[in-house]
Amino acid sequence: MSPFDPKHRTTVGGQITIALYRIAQAIDYLLRERGKTMRLSPAQIQALLFLRYARPGVRTIGGLAQRLGVTYATASGVADALESKQFVARAPLPDDQRVVTLSLTSAGEMQADRLENILDEIEAVVNGLPAAEQSALLRGMQAIIARLQQSGYVRVYEMCWGCQFFRRNAHPDDPRGPHHCAFVDAPLAEPVTYFECPDFVPLVENREVEP
Numbered sequence: 001m002s003p004f005d006p007k008h009r010t011t012v013g014g015q016i017t018i019a020l021y022r023i024a025q026a027i028d029y030l031l032r033e034r035g036k037t038m039r040l041s042p043a044q045i046q047a048l049l050f051l052r053y054a055r056p057g058v059r060t061i062g063g064l065a066q067r068l069g070v071t072y073a074t075a076s077g078v079a080d081a082l083e084s085k086q087f088v089a090r091a092p093l094p095d096d097q098r099v100v101t102l103s104l105t106s107a108g109e110m111q112a113d114r115l116e117n118i119l120d121e122i123e124a125v126v127n128g129l130p131a132a133e134q135s136a137l138l139r140g141m142q143a144i145i146a147r148l149q150q151s152g153y154v155r156v157y158e159m160c161w162g163c164q165f166f167r168r169n170a171h172p173d174d175p176r177g178p179h180h181c182a183f184v185d186a187p188l189a190e191p192v193t194y195f196e197c198p199d200f201v202p203l204v205e206n207r208e209v210e211p
């Protein structure tokens with residue numbers, strides 16, 4: 001039985017599955033429409049937002065490829081297009097000249113500012129639901145995303161404060177940063193903890209996340 005077939009779309013599971021499909025289509029539409037007005041492709045939009053919010057160490061062509069789920073060559077093409085529009089600057093990593101880092105220019109930052117509200121309409125609908133429905137929806141979505149992540153279909157990028165590897169105030173007097181990442185075994189300065197990280201692993205349920 002397939003949820004694509006309306007005759008068989010009778011179970012709650014099937015209806016929710018097709019609802020998620022429609023939401024994905026709506027988001028795709030929102031990205032394309034915004035792209036038309038700003039002369040950006042959906043991949044370029046995602047790249048600008050990635051470069052604004054990803055933790056600095058992953059702002060590379062390889063990191064962008066991973067984020068977009070595309071090949072290195074495709075990500076490099078996206079970076080080329082943004083560079084030619086003067087929204088992105090490339091620079092080799094000082095420690096390893098083979099690694100190309102990417103950063104937003106001031107014009108790129110302005111473009112990213114204009115992208116921030118793309119999902120506002122969806123968030124407004126969710127905010128209008130009763131609190132209990134929001135909680136149930138969140139739990140359900142998190143379960144679906146966790147399964148999709150296990151299957152390798154999606155990668156979750158989140159900030160340190162909800163991560164199993166985060167050690168808050170592990171070395172408060174360290175000039176490199178008071179916190180610690182047990183995944184890369186390195187200190188974390190406070191501002192870095194608020195970026196999105198592809199190595200994020202959520203805390204076990206019911207532990208509090210304190211920003």
Ligand code: SF4
Pocket residue numbers: 055158159160161163164165166167180181182183184193197198199200201
């Ligand atoms: S692995 Fe976790 S603690 Fe380490 S940088 Fe990423 S999100 Fe932060």
